[in-house]
Amino acid sequence: MSPTESSREENVYMAKLAEQAERYEEMVEFMEKVAKTVDVEELTVEERNLLSVAYKNVIGARRASWRIISSIEQKEESRGNEDHVTIIKEYRGKIESELSKICDGILSLLESHLIPSASSAESKVFYLKMKGDYHRYLAEFKTAGERKEAAESTLLAYKSAQAFDEAISELDTLGEESYKDSTLIMQLLRDNLTLWTSDITDEAGDEIKEASKRESDYQPSTIDVQNGSWGSGEDGQLGIGNDEEKEWVCVVKDLERYRVRSVVAGSRNSLAICDDGKLFTWGWNQRGTLGHPPETKTENVPSQVEVLANVNIVQAAIDGWHCLAVDDQGRAYAWGGNECGRCDEESERKDGTGRPLRRDIVIPQRCASKLVVRQVAAGGTHSVVLTRKGHVDIAAGGWHSTALTDDGEVGL
Numbered sequence: 001m002s003p004t005e006s007s008r009e010e011n012v013y014m015a016k017l018a019e020q021a022e023r024y025e026e027m028v029e030f031m032e033k034v035a036k037t038v039d040v041e042e043l044t045v046e047e048r049n050l051l052s053v054a055y056k057n058v059i060g061a062r063r064a065s066w067r068i069i070s071s072i073e074q075k076e077e078s079r080g081n082e083d084h085v086t087i088i089k090e091y092r093g094k095i096e097s098e099l100s101k102i103c104d105g106i107l108s109l110l111e112s113h114l115i116p117s118a119s120s121a122e123s124k125v126f127y128l129k130m131k132g133d134y135h136r137y138l139a140e141f142k143t144a145g146e147r148k149e150a151a152e153s154t155l156l157a158y159k160s161a162q163a164f165d166e167a168i169s170e171l172d173t174l175g176e177e178s179y180k181d182s183t184l185i186m187q188l189l190r191d192n193l194t195l196w197t198s199d200i201t202d203e204a205g206d207e208i209k210e211a212s213k214r215e216s217d218y219q220p221s222t223i224d225v226q227n228g229s230w231g232s233g234e235d236g237q238l239g240i241g242n243d244e245e246k247e248w249v250c251v252v253k254d255l256e257r258y259r260v261r262s263v264v265a266g267s268r269n270s271l272a273i274c275d276d277g278k279l280f281t282w283g284w285n286q287r288g289t290l291g292h293p294p295e296t297k298t299e300n301v302p303s304q305v306e307v308l309a310n311v312n313i314v315q316a317a318i319d320g321w322h323c324l325a326v327d328d329q330g331r332a333y334a335w336g337g338n339e340c341g342r343c344d345e346e347s348e349r350k351d352g353t354g355r356p357l358r359r360d361i362v363i364p365q366r367c368a369s370k371l372v373v374r375q376v377a378a379g380g381t382h383s384v385v386l387t388r389k390g391h392v393d394i395a396a397g398g399w400h401s402t403a404l405t406d407d408g409e410v411g412l
Contacts, residue, residue, distance in 0.1 A: 007033070007037075008033075008034055008037050008041075011030045011031070011033045011034045012030070012031075012034055012046075012047060012050065014026075014030045015027045015030035015031045015034070015050050015054065016050070018030060018054075019050070019053065019054070022057075022320075024054055024057035024058045024061075025058055027050070027053070027054035027057070028054040028055060028058055028105075030054075031047070031050055031051040031054050032105070032109060034047055034050075034051070035047075035051060035109050035113055035114060036109075036113055038113050038114060038117040039113070039117065042117050042118065042119055042120075042123065043114070043117075043123070048123065048126060049297050052130065053297075055102070055106050055134075056234045058102055059099070059102050059103070059134070059137060060232060060234060062095055062098050062099045062102065063099070063137065063140070064232075065095050066092065066095045066096065066099065066140075066141055069088060069091060069092045069095060070092060072088060073085060073088040073089065073092060076088060096141050099137065099138070099141060100138065103134045103135075103137055103138050106130070106134050107131060107134050107135070110127055110130060110131050110134075111131075114127045115127045115128070115131070128157050128158075129157070129158070131153075131157040132153075132154050132155075132157030132158040135150050135151075135153040135154040135157060136150070136151075136154045138150040139151045139154060228249035228250060228251055228252060229246070229249070229250060229252055229265075229270065230246045230247060230248055230249050230250060231245070231246065232245050233245055233246060233300070235268045235269065235283050235284040235298045236282060236283050236284070236298040236299055236300030236301075237265070237266070237268055237269050237270050237282065237283035237284065238250060238252070238270075238300070239252040239254065239255070239270060239282040239283075239300065239301055239302050240252060240253070240300065240301075241253070241254075241300055241301055242300055243298070243300060252272075252302065254301045254302045255272055255280065255302055258272075258274045258275075258278065258280075259274060259275045259276075260272045260273070260274055260275075261273050261274060261275050262315070262316075264316055264317060264318050265318070266283070266289075266318030266319065266320060266323075267319075267320040268283055268284035268289075268320060269281060269282065269283025269284045269285070269289050269290065269318060269323075270282055270283050270318075271316055271318060271323065272302060273313050273314070273315070273316060276312070277311065277312030277313050277314065277327070277328065278304055278309070278313070279291070279304065279305045279308050279313040279316065279325060280302040280303060280304050280305070281302065281303065281305055281323070282299050282300065282301060282302045282303065283298065283299065283300075284297070284298050285297065285298060285299055287321055287322075287336050287337040287360045287362075288335055288336055288337075288360050288361060288362025288363070289318075289321065289322065289323055289335070289336040289337070290303070290305070291305035291307065291308070291323065291335050291362075291363070291364050292305065292306065292307070292362065292363065293362045293363070294362065305364060307363050307364050308325065308327075308333065308364055311327040311328075311329070311331070312327050312328040312329075313325050313326070313327050314326060314327060314328050315375055315376065316376065317376050317377050317378040318378055319336075319342075319378035319379060319380055320380070321336050321337035321339070322334060322335065322336030322337050322338070322342055322343055322361075322378060322383070323335055323336050323364075323378065324367070324376035324377070324378050324383055324385075325364065325376065326373045326374070326375065326376050326385075329372075330371075330372035330373050330374065330387075330388055331366060331369075331373065332366065332367050332368045332369075332371070332373040332376055332385055333364040333365065333366060333367060334361060334364065334365065334367040334383060335361045335362065335363065335364040335365065336360065336361060336362075337360055338359060338360060338361050339381065340381045340382065342378075342379075342381060342382055342383045343361045343365075343367060343383070344367035344368060344383065367383070367385075368385045371385060371387050372387055372388045373385045373386065373387060373388070374386050374387060374388040
């Protein structure tokens with residue numbers, strides 16, 4: 001193995017570790033190093049996705065900060081608090097500088113390495129969509145000429161008809177996974193192109209109307225929408241068939257034919273429980289958090305958890321990395337990341353230091369099997385169940401377990 005190959009593999013591994021630790025700035029650094037080796041070998045689908053996830057998380061946090069600060073600034077302006085407005089504008093400028101640096105970083109990487117090295121239509125479309133996205137993020141906060149330039153660059157990337165034609169012509173020759181990825185990318189590209197061309201008019205000049213403005217005239221009521229979602233959709237957690245961000249409630253169309261009893265929102269995935277006990281999940285699935293093997297990293301439409309199809313689920317909970325559910329017979333189930341034993345599976349294998357080697361639980365399995373459970377709750381590194389009698393509240397932590405007995409005594 002050459003030093004380049006070794007370094008690339010190590011950086012990919014370190015990027016995965018950084019993702020698990022949610023240290024996305026470092027994940028970006030590792031994946032930038034990988035991206036700069038494309039003159040030797042083009043990025044794999046996994047590497048491409050890792051790069052995208054890293055930048056999405058880094059830019060997503062700043063975009064959210066910018067919107068919050070901008071909203072506060074408007075409120076202070078309306079109240080005439082000029083001293084506060086001055087402070088806020090300076091702080092907003094700091095966030096905008098960070099946004100610019102992030103966008104410039106990935107755009108430079110795309111132009112100098114990734115797009116020139118893309119040999120397949122699928123990868124070209126992926127990178128061109130990515131290029132359009134980050135120019136669009138710049139247009140969200142830039143003003144005057146810079147905003148116009150960012151918008152024009154966005155349209156140019158989204159309108160890449162050559163990449164479209166090549167991708168479409170190759171679809172029949174792709175494997176099933178690549179076909180799904182390419183189809184999704186092209187659908188997102190069409191959506192973004194439609195979004196931007198409808199927002200830019202001759203009268204607008206260099207002013208770019210926010211995509212959300214088009215939706216502001218209509219705010220669905222609870223009568224209009226039985227199952228709706230809004231907010232960040234970068235991992236498909238809105239369940240609306242794409243990874244777009246929505247500021248207003250959008251219908252989760254795949255659940256319209258079901259009567260949903262309750263919904264749960266996690267940081268990167270979501271679930272719904274129907275009146276008949278069916279459980280549906282969608283969003284991020286790298287660790288098996290959707291209750292089935294992760295054939296794709298994310299899923300943007302709800303799908304039923306088939307292994308639980310024959311039980312009546314009555315309540316469920318989500319953490320960022322694992323999920324819990326309980327059925328009408330008081331049986332609890334767990335799946336997803338099993339760090340610290342939070343899915344209630346103790347590994348028999350150990351590493352060199354004697355610590356257990358745990359696996360992800362990609363198919364739901366029984367947990368707390370000796371208890372008749374009423375309610376489950378999922379924490380960052382632990383799980384909690386409440387029994388039907390209300391006598392025992394058990395918390396399975398990384399290094400401990402606690403139990404409250406009928407007599408009110410706490411056992412460790």
